[in-house]
Amino acid sequence: xxxxxxxxxxxxxxxxxxxxxxDQIRKLVIKKYSxxxxxxxxxxxxxTNEVVSYSDxxxxxIVKDEYVDSKILKRFEQQSLRLIFNFDPLQHHKWFKIxxxxxxxxxxxxxxNAILNHSRLMYPMDDGLExxxxxxxxxxxxxxxIGLLDKLDAQLERGWRPRNSxxxxxxxxxxxxxxxxxYSLKTNRGIFKKESFTAVAHDFSELEWMPVVTxxxxxxxxxxxxxxxxKALLSITNWRVRKISARxxxxxxxxxxxxxxxxxxxxxxxxxxxxxxKDI
Numbered sequence: 001x002x003x004x005x006x007x008x009x010x011x012x013x014x015x016x017x018x019x020x021x022x023d024q025i026r027k028l029v030i031k032k033y034s035x036x037x038x039x040x041x042x043x044x045x046x047x048t049n050e051v052v053s054y055s056d057x058x059x060x061x062i063v064k065d066e067y068v069d070s071k072i073l074k075r076f077e078q079q080s081l082r083l084i085f086n087f088d089p090l091q092h093h094k095w096f097k098i099x100x101x102x103x104x105x106x107x108x109x110x111x112x113n114a115i116l117n118h119s120r121l122m123y124p125m126d127d128g129l130e131x132x133x134x135x136x137x138x139x140x141x142x143x144x145x146i147g148l149l150d151k152l153d154a155q156l157e158r159g160w161r162p163r164n165s166x167x168x169x170x171x172x173x174x175x176x177x178x179x180x181x182x183y184s185l186k187t188n189r190g191i192f193k194k195e196s197f198t199a200v201a202h203d204f205s206e207l208e209w210m211p212v213v214t215x216x217x218x219x220x221x222x223x224x225x226x227x228x229x230x231k232a233l234l235s236i237t238n239w240r241v242r243k244i245s246a247r248x249x250x251x252x253x254x255x256x257x258x259x260x261x262x263x264x265x266x267x268x269x270x271x272x273x274x275x276x277x278k279d280i
Contacts, residue, residue, distance in 0.1 A: 008106070008113050008133040015042055015120035017049045021057055021087040022122055025080055029123045033076045038062040038100040039129055043119035054169070054222035056088040060096045060111060060119065068099045081237040089226060089234035090250065092170040106133040109141050112190020141188065145181040145280070148174055149273055156270055161261070165224045166234070166250035168257070172215040175269070178276065179212060185280050204275055211269040214260055224251045 015022055022042055029040055044058030045051050067073050077095060085091055096111055106113070113133060121129050152174065154160075162168040180196035182203075191199060197216075201209055226234070233245040 006135045006137065008135060010113050010116045010131045010133060012039070012041060012116055012119055012121045012129045012131060014126065014128050015047065015122055017046075017120075019046050019049075019051065021083060022046065024083045025059070026122045026125075028076070028080060028083070030125075032079075033072065034123070036064060036067045036070070036073055036076060037123060038064050038103075039121060039131075040123040041116070041119045042122050043115050047120040048118060052220065052222065053224075054219045056091040056093075056169075057084045058096075059084075059122075060098070060116075062103070063097060063099050065099050065101050078237050082235060085235040085237065085242075086231070089231050090166050090169045090224070090246075092166070092173065103131060104134045105136045108133075108135045108190055109139045109144070109184070112184065112192075114190045114192045114195075118192050118194075139188065141181070141185040142280075145178075145185050145276075148178065148181065149277060152269070152273055156266060156273075162253065164247070164250040164252055166246035168218075168253050169222075172218055175211050175215045176219070178272070182276050182280070203279065204272065207268050208272045208275045211265060211272050214265055218257055218260060226251060 025040070029037060039060075039062040041060040041062070042058065043060060045055040046057055063073060081094065098107060098111065113135075116131065162171045177193065179200045180191050180193045183191045183196045183200050186200075197212065201212075230249050230251065233249045234242070236242045236245055
């Protein structure tokens with residue numbers, strides 16, 4: 001791998017775990033959509049076999065050029081999202097997507113190849129997949145980080161607080177994403193999210209880093225069981241309807257979690273954001 005030259009070779013190993021969600025999506029692709037994809041890849045905790053109650057499904061679609069923006073691709077997304085939302089009714093994002101053409105102008109600032117190194121191949125059913133990437137020259141790590149900081153600052157300014165477990169999970173995930181975005185902007189290279197915590201923690205004081213520690217603690221002790229009605233309503237794939245259902249029917253935040261998210265937590269989150277802005 002030689003990122004300095006702009007060329008990177010990545011080997012994505014075949015998924016060999018036993019997660020039901022991977023098996024379901026793999027079967028869906030093989031049965032109906034095998035012509036659409038250059039590759040279907042799982043990443044995150046499902047790929048690394050570290051699934052916990054908090055885990056959602058992280059996946060990358062590498063779409064063949066002729067199927068970009070096609071109706072058949074949209075149908076796959078709808079059908080696969082039903083499976084994904086059944087796996088995690090509180091999931092707050094969809095698939096990551098690139099085209100086959102993007103491999104020769106690879107959007108490293110959108111999906112760092114460091115993530116691919118920890119990903120697993122769902123389709124095709126080969127013994128791994130070699131990707132020859134040519135990184136695009138005009139990388140912009142600034143856009144995503146600044147956008148997220150601006151969003152969190154605006155929430156803090158108006159005194160916003162998560163009202164249910166759906167909003168809480170999205171909020172915590174955004175906080176835990178900040179270290180990797182910060183690292184990428186400072187070093188101009190991507191990093192696997194799990195590794196970013198160790199890589200940048202020393203840049204911050206104990207108080208500044210506290211929101212990341214608290215978010216990680218809540219993640220590790222996550223538990224929001226749902227009844228059948230809640231699960232059905234939160235598995236709706238229409239995004240607008242889903243957000244309404246999440247607002248009305250997602251489980252309430254537990255009292256012990258509310259205690260963790262004290263005024264001190266939000267004050268320290270503000271310090272954390274200020275420090276990031278200062279450093280970049």
